[in-house]
Amino acid sequence: MPNYALEPVARAICARAGYDFGGGIAEGSFKETYLATRPDGVTLAVKVLKAGCSPERTDREIDAMKRCSHPNIGSFLELSAIEHASVTYGYLVEAFLAGGTLEDRLRSGLLDDADTLALGDALIGAVVHIAAQGLVHRDFKPANVMFPAPEAPAVVVDFGIVRDLQKTSITKSYLGMGPGTPFFASPEQLNNEKALIDWRTDQFAVGVTLSVARFGFHPYEEPGENVAQVIARVAGRKGPAARFREACAKAKLSVIERMIAAWPAERVRTPEALLSMWQQQREKK
Amino acid sequence: MPAFHQIGHDSENLLFEAELARFGGAILSPLNYTPEEVKAQVVRLKDRLGFVTVLDPHLYRPQSDRLCLPSWSYYPKDVDTADLGSGTWWAGLVDAVAASAVDVGPTAVCSPAIVPKVFSEDFYLDLVNNGNRLEAALRGTQVSPMLTVVVNLPELSALDRVMSIASIVSRCRTQDCLLVMVSTAEPRRELADPEELKGVMRLIATLEGGGQHVTVGFSSSDMILWKAAGATNCATGKFFNLRRFTLSRFDEPGGGGGQLEYWAEESLLAFLRQSDLLRIQARELLSDASKANPYKDPILSGIPDKKRWLALGWRQFMYWFAETEYRLSTGAVSAEELIRTADDNWAKVEAAAPPLFMEERQNDGSWVRQWRRALAEFPYFR
Numbered sequence: 001m002p003n004y005a006l007e008p009v010a011r012a013i014c015a016r017a018g019y020d021f022g023g024g025i026a027e028g029s030f031k032e033t034y035l036a037t038r039p040d041g042v043t044l045a046v047k048v049l050k051a052g053c054s055p056e057r058t059d060r061e062i063d064a065m066k067r068c069s070h071p072n073i074g075s076f077l078e079l080s081a082i083e084h085a086s087v088t089y090g091y092l093v094e095a096f097l098a099g100g101t102l103e104d105r106l107r108s109g110l111l112d113d114a115d116t117l118a119l120g121d122a123l124i125g126a127v128v129h130i131a132a133q134g135l136v137h138r139d140f141k142p143a144n145v146m147f148p149a150p151e152a153p154a155v156v157v158d159f160g161i162v163r164d165l166q167k168t169s170i171t172k173s174y175l176g177m178g179p180g181t182p183f184f185a186s187p188e189q190l191n192n193e194k195a196l197i198d199w200r201t202d203q204f205a206v207g208v209t210l211s212v213a214r215f216g217f218h219p220y221e222e223p224g225e226n227v228a229q230v231i232a233r234v235a236g237r238k239g240p241a242a243r244f245r246e247a248c249a250k251a252k253l254s255v256i257e258r259m260i261a262a263w264p265a266e267r268v269r270t271p272e273a274l275l276s277m278w279q280q281q282r283e284k285k
Numbered sequence: 286m287p288a289f290h291q292i293g294h295d296s297e298n299l300l301f302e303a304e305l306a307r308f309g310g311a312i313l314s315p316l317n318y319t320p321e322e323v324k325a326q327v328v329r330l331k332d333r334l335g336f337v338t339v340l341d342p343h344l345y346r347p348q349s350d351r352l353c354l355p356s357w358s359y360y361p362k363d364v365d366t367a368d369l370g371s372g373t374w375w376a377g378l379v380d381a382v383a384a385s386a387v388d389v390g391p392t393a394v395c396s397p398a399i400v401p402k403v404f405s406e407d408f409y410l411d412l413v414n415n416g417n418r419l420e421a422a423l424r425g426t427q428v429s430p431m432l433t434v435v436v437n438l439p440e441l442s443a444l445d446r447v448m449s450i451a452s453i454v455s456r457c458r459t460q461d462c463l464l465v466m467v468s469t470a471e472p473r474r475e476l477a478d479p480e481e482l483k484g485v486m487r488l489i490a491t492l493e494g495g496g497q498h499v500t501v502g503f504s505s506s507d508m509i510l511w512k513a514a515g516a517t518n519c520a521t522g523k524f525f526n527l528r529r530f531t532l533s534r535f536d537e538p539g540g541g542g543g544q545l546e547y548w549a550e551e552s553l554l555a556f557l558r559q560s561d562l563l564r565i566q567a568r569e570l571l572s573d574a575s576k577a578n579p580y581k582d583p584i585l586s587g588i589p590d591k592k593r594w595l596a597l598g599w600r601q602f603m604y605w606f607a608e609t610e611y612r613l614s615t616g617a618v619s620a621e622e623l624i625r626t627a628d629d630n631w632a633k634v635e636a637a638a639p640p641l642f643m644e645e646r647q648n649d650g651s652w653v654r655q656w657r658r659a660l661a662e663f664p665y666f667r
Contacts, residue, residue, distance in 0.1 A: 195453055
């Protein structure tokens with residue numbers, strides 16, 4: 001159960017801005033998200049940043065969001081701060097994406113061919129744009145893929161652990177694992193191989209997300225394996241499971257197989273090439 | 286696709302020999318020639334249709350024997366005192382190399398690289414930064430960028446190391462790269478560690494698989510393995526029949542090296558001294574490739590004029606190199622076939638009656654077995 005400890009702060013933000021407070025909707029390591037409604041009826045997501053939680057990461061998240069401008073990437077409407085009980089909290093106001101997350105959507109069933117291709121279009125489009133800014137999102141996963149409306153194209157959100165390749169890494173080298181959501185993370189993230197992190201790290205996570213959305217399992221997941229075993233297989237670069245290869249061949253989605261290769265060097269080398277390969281695959285289907 | 290001629294000391298004349306016309310490219314040497322001389326070479330070579338010229342700034346060990354390097358405007362005046370770890374220093378150098386290349390006008394120019402003390406990931410990240418900067422500096426010009434990738438051969442026996450390097454290097458925006466292998470091989474010794482060979486082959490195959498074109502520099506008869514791994518081009522020079530890219534090469538006296546006469550023999554994939562050549566010939570073990578080599582008769586008729594054989598021997602090797610590269614590229618022969626044949630022939634040499642001992646104890650064909658092993662096992666080295 002989420003612990004919405006910052007609800008009083010969110011309420012204060014809403015009161016100051018004249019929004020109707022709508023309650024908590026998500027809680028993460030660095031922030032809590034609340035629903036709010038503007039006087040003109042537009043629904044908003046108010047993201048309150050936890051005090052003392054890596055200001056460097058927060059700065060990089062905001063900087064990354066400012067640099068990205070793409071229809072498949074979430075953007076914020078306002079960035080500000082509020083003092084509450086003698087503590088200053090930063091917060092972001094974004095348009096609320098009413099279509100829910102991909103994670104929500106997958107609870108009611110896997111995507112079909114057409115929806116998988118549309119999801120790939122959106123996620124790869126977002127990856128290409130993020131890569132062009134010299135950024136690595138590092139947290140592509142169904143929970144961070146949202147839909148503004150039920151039929152609208154997907155939008156990528158949450159730049160909380162974004163890596164700016166032009167800046168010094170914040171992650172300590174001595175850590176066994178780098179930041180990310182383990183089940184969707186690439187081997188280089190799981191092994192904290194910082195020199196290997198680049199846009200192909202996101203390519204891997206998008207590949208895993210597409211596999212989960214279309215086939216219902218992680219590419220490296222052998223039947224009967226639990227999450228920890230799958231993560232260990234990815235970290236150990238054991239390669240994808242036979243059933244995943246078969247599923248890709250059957251669905252004519254061989255590009256995904258390339259996207260989840262264990263080493264970045266074996267994935268698609270450039271964002272433009274990935275986009276082109278995905279589009280060619282779409283035309284062949 | 287074609288073999289490249291890596292120009293060395295006093296080897297400009299070989300560029301224009303009719304018998305060596307199979308070479309489809311040349312790696313130009315600012316170490317041995319001034320900008321004016323290289324510019325003249327480029328102008329002459331432009332007459333050849335499709336001929337590729339590559340300028341290698343040759344800063345592998347900038348404090349080494351400078352020869353003609355100081356005559357190049359990119360050559361840093363502060364090379365002995367500069368902080369070679371400074372990104373700003375390298376940025377200035379890359380821009381200067383790009384400017385020199387545009388002035389000289391080759392088809393491509395390599396990014397500057399040193400041979401480091403430690404081949405760390407930071408080193409490879411810096412190489413990529415230099416490659417990307419060179420690519421940016423050359424946009425809108427007629428000169429293509431080529432990333433120089435310097436690898437430490439002994440490290441490549443570990444697959445993880447190979448794939449880490451490939452993962453960093455493949456990040457570079459340049460489409461082409463020049464692979465330089467630093468080895469500890471002694472002069473006149475073949476690369477013979479199968480794990481290292483497999484590592485190099487995996488590196489080449491991975492980069493090529495990702496769409497980067499690999500030119501293997503400083504190669505010798507091991508070119509057969511690099512071609513089998515998918516290398517786009519292999520480069521050699523007249524001295525690379527005998528020696529590899531080692532740090533000690535920078536400490537050798539100027540005026541070139543490899544002043545010993547050898548014969549490149551395909552049937553054994555070996556370099557033979559005079560007496561060995563005559564005995565191999567007598568046992569009818571000379572390959573068809575050797576018999577068809579236009580330098581065969583001048584050498585055999587000129588023995589024992591060592592100076593003449595030395596000059597002809599370089600040519601005999603280079604002719605074999607370019608022709609064999611061509612035969613491998615066109616599928617006229619396979620690496621497996623060449624190496625298996627050599628292995629079989631070494632077995633015949635061992636079993637020969639009367640016995641057939643090579644003049645040099647270590648010229649025993651042992652590397653051929655290791656090459657055969659590397660070739661067979663390389664597809665499973667993943």
